[in-house]
Amino acid sequence: MSVEGIALVKHFGGEGEVAAVRGVSFQAPAGRITSLLGPSGSGKSTLLRMVAGLEKPDAGTVHIDGRDVTRIPVREREVGFVFQSYALFRHMTVADNVAFGLRIRKRPKDAIAKKVSALLDLVQLGEYGHRLPDELSGGQRQRIALARALATEPRVLLLDEPFGALDTKVRVELREWLLRLHEELPVTTLLVTHDQEEAFELSEHVVLLDAGTVAQAGSPTEIYERPANPFVAAFVGGANKLAGDRDAFVRPQDVGVRKAHGEDGDHVAIVERLVRIGGYVKLSVAMKDGHTITVQMPKHEFDERGIERGDRVLVDLRDVKTFPRGDYAI
Amino acid sequence: MTPEAPPLTARRRATCRGVLPGFGLSLGYTLTYLGVLVLLPLGALVLRASSLGPAGILRAATEERALAAYGLSFGAALVAALVNALFGTLVAWVLIRYPFPGRKLVDAIVDLPFALPTAVAGIALTAVYAPTGWLGAPLAGLGIEVAFTRVGVVFALVFVGLPFVVRTVQPVLEALDPHVEEASAVLGATRLQTFRAVIFPELWPAMLTGFALAFARGVGEYGSVVFISGNMPHRTEIAPLLIVTKLEQYDYDGATAIATVMLGVSFLALLGINAAQRLARRART
Numbered sequence: 001m002s003v004e005g006i007a008l009v010k011h012f013g014g015e016g017e018v019a020a021v022r023g024v025s026f027q028a029p030a031g032r033i034t035s036l037l038g039p040s041g042s043g044k045s046t047l048l049r050m051v052a053g054l055e056k057p058d059a060g061t062v063h064i065d066g067r068d069v070t071r072i073p074v075r076e077r078e079v080g081f082v083f084q085s086y087a088l089f090r091h092m093t094v095a096d097n098v099a100f101g102l103r104i105r106k107r108p109k110d111a112i113a114k115k116v117s118a119l120l121d122l123v124q125l126g127e128y129g130h131r132l133p134d135e136l137s138g139g140q141r142q143r144i145a146l147a148r149a150l151a152t153e154p155r156v157l158l159l160d161e162p163f164g165a166l167d168t169k170v171r172v173e174l175r176e177w178l179l180r181l182h183e184e185l186p187v188t189t190l191l192v193t194h195d196q197e198e199a200f201e202l203s204e205h206v207v208l209l210d211a212g213t214v215a216q217a218g219s220p221t222e223i224y225e226r227p228a229n230p231f232v233a234a235f236v237g238g239a240n241k242l243a244g245d246r247d248a249f250v251r252p253q254d255v256g257v258r259k260a261h262g263e264d265g266d267h268v269a270i271v272e273r274l275v276r277i278g279g280y281v282k283l284s285v286a287m288k289d290g291h292t293i294t295v296q297m298p299k300h301e302f303d304e305r306g307i308e309r310g311d312r313v314l315v316d317l318r319d320v321k322t323f324p325r326g327d328y329a330i
Numbered sequence: 331m332t333p334e335a336p337p338l339t340a341r342r343r344a345t346c347r348g349v350l351p352g353f354g355l356s357l358g359y360t361l362t363y364l365g366v367l368v369l370l371p372l373g374a375l376v377l378r379a380s381s382l383g384p385a386g387i388l389r390a391a392t393e394e395r396a397l398a399a400y401g402l403s404f405g406a407a408l409v410a411a412l413v414n415a416l417f418g419t420l421v422a423w424v425l426i427r428y429p430f431p432g433r434k435l436v437d438a439i440v441d442l443p444f445a446l447p448t449a450v451a452g453i454a455l456t457a458v459y460a461p462t463g464w465l466g467a468p469l470a471g472l473g474i475e476v477a478f479t480r481v482g483v484v485f486a487l488v489f490v491g492l493p494f495v496v497r498t499v500q501p502v503l504e505a506l507d508p509h510v511e512e513a514s515a516v517l518g519a520t521r522l523q524t525f526r527a528v529i530f531p532e533l534w535p536a537m538l539t540g541f542a543l544a545f546a547r548g549v550g551e552y553g554s555v556v557f558i559s560g561n562m563p564h565r566t567e568i569a570p571l572l573i574v575t576k577l578e579q580y581d582y583d584g585a586t587a588i589a590t591v592m593l594g595v596s597f598l599a600l601l602g603i604n605a606a607q608r609l610a611r612r613a614r615t
Binding site for chain 1: 532
C-alpha cells in the first residue's frame with residue numbers, strides 16, 4: 001500500500017493562508033511512516049490534502065498502491081485523516097466518534113461495538129467510551145481522532161501536524177506512543193510536520209519541502225549528514241551560515257571552542273552571550289569578520305574549559321557543509 | 331485540601347469582587363428593573379382583568395370571535411416560525427459558507443425587518459401581494475390569494491421573524507470547524523450524511539432559539555399584519571387587533587381579558603420552548 005505523488009501542482013487564486021504546491025513528486029513506502037517536513041508555507045499540508053482528496057490537484061496524479069486515485073472522491077479513497085484541530089464530533093460520545101465510519105458503512109451493530117472497544121483499548125482510552133470529546137485533554141482527543149481514523153481500516157493514514165496543538169511534554173510522549181502503535185499496526189503513514197525532530201524520530205523516509213517543491217528526500221541520516229543544497233543545510237539542525245565566497249554552513253553542535261591564550265587569527269572570537277539550557281550550554285560568539293555564530297556544547301565539557309562571557313576563544317569548525325554559490329535560490 | 335487552601339480561595343473571592351459591583355447590588359438592580367418595566371404593567375393587566383370576576387373573564391375571553399383570533403395569532407406565528415427556522419438557517423448558511431459579491435449588503439438587508447417600522451412593512455407587503463400587485467397578480471392567476479387572507483398573515487410574520495433565526499444561527503455556523511466536515515467526508519459520509527449527523531446536531535439548538543424568538547415576535551406582531559390581513563372578524567383578525575378594536579369601543583374589560591389569555595399562552599409556549607432547549611442541551615452532555 002505505497003503512496004506516490006507524481007508532478008503534483010496546486011495553485012490557489014487570490015489571498016489565503018494555504019500554500020501552493022509547484023510540481024512535487026514523492027514516494028511513501030508501504031507499511032512505513034513517511035514525513036512531509038518543511039517550514040510553514042512550504043505546501044506540505046496542501047500536498048497531504050491532495051493525497052486525501054480534500055484538495056483537487058491542478059496537475060499531477062496521486063497513486064495508492066499503484067492505482068491512480070486522483071479522480072476518486074474523498075469518501076471512497078479509504079484513507080484515514082487526523083487533523084491538528086482533532087476535528088472530533090463534539091455532540092457524539094467518544095465511542096460514537098470512533099464508530100462513525102463503521103456506521104456509515106452499515107456494519108452490523110455487534111461488530112461495530114467490538115471494533116470500537118478494541119480500538120479504544122489500542123489507544124489506551126478503554127474507559128472513556130461514554131465521555132464527550134470536550135471532557136478529554138488534548139492528547140486524549142488526538143488519540144481518539146487516531147482511533148476514529150483507524151476504525152475503517154484505511155489503506156493509508158494521513159496525519160496533518162497531529163501533535164501541533166499539544167504542549168511539548170505530551171507531544172514527546174505521543175510520539176513514542178505512535179511509534180509503538182505503528183509497530184503493532186504497520187499502516188502506511190504520511191505525517192506532515194514542521195518539527196524536524198518529530199520527523200527524524202518517527203519516520204524512516206523524510207520528504208523535505210521548500211516553497212512548494214521538494215528540497216530533498218531520503219532517510220533522516222542522509223538529510224542530516226548530506227544536505228543536498230543550502231536550504232536543507234540551513235533548515236536542518238539550525239545551522240550557522242558562514243562568511244565567504246561559497247555558501248557554507250555549520251551546526252551549533254559541530255563547533256568547538258576553547259580559551260584563547262594570546263593566539264590571533266581568523267579563528268579567534270569573543271563570547272557575547274551564554275545561556276545554560278539544562279544539559280547543554282548555548283553561546284553566541286562574534287567572529288573577526290563580523291558574523292555571530294551559535295555554539296552548543298554539553299554542560300560538563302563547557303564547565304571543564306572555564307569559559308566566561310567576554311572571553312576570547314578559539315573556534316574550531318568541525319563539520320562545515322559547503323555549496324558552490326548561486327546554484328540554488330533560497 | 332492543603333492547609334493553605336482557605337486563604338487562597340478567600341483571596342480569589344476578593345479579586346472577583348473588584349470586577350463587577352457586588353452580587354447584592356446587581357441582583358437588586360436587576361429585580362427592580364424587571365419589576366418596574368415588565369412585571370408591574372403585566373400585573374396591572376391581570377389585576378384589571380380580575381375585576382371582571384372569573385366568569386366575566388371566561389365569557390369575554392372565550393367568545394367565538396376571540397377564539398378565532400387566538401387560533402390565527404398562534405397558528406400563523408407557529409407556521410411562520412417554522413418557515414423561518416428552515417429558510418433563516420439556509421440564509422445564514424449561504425452568508426457564512428459562500429463568499430459572493432455583495433455578501434455584506436445581503437447581510438445588512440437581513441436586519442431590515444428589525445429596523446423597519448412594521449406598518450411600512452405591512453403596506454409594502456400589501457402592495458406587492460394585493461390581487462393587482464407584482465406578485466399578487468400572477469399568484470391570483472394560479473388561484474392563490476395572499477393579501478387579505480390567512481396566508482397573508484403568515485407572509486407578514488415570516489417577514490418580521492426572519493432576522494431572529496438568521497442572527498442566532500449565523501454565529502454557531504461561523505464557529506463550526508470546517509475540518510469536522512472534512513473528517514466526516516474522509517470517513518466515508520456523503521454530504522447529506524455529513525449534514526444530518528455532524529452539522530445539524532450542532533445547529534439545531536440555535537435553530538430552536540431562533541424559532542422561539544420568531545414565534546414570540548409573531549404572536550405579538552401587529553403593525554405589519556393589520557394591512558395585509560384585511561381584518562375580517564372570525565377569519566383574518568389577529569388577537570392583538572381584536573384587543574385594539576375592543577379598546578376603541580371602550581370595552582376595556584374585554585380587551586384585558588383577551589390580553590390576559592395571550593399573556594398566559596405566550597408564557598406557557600416560551601416556557602415549553604425553554605424546556606425543550608434545556609433537554610437539547612442535556613442530551614449533548
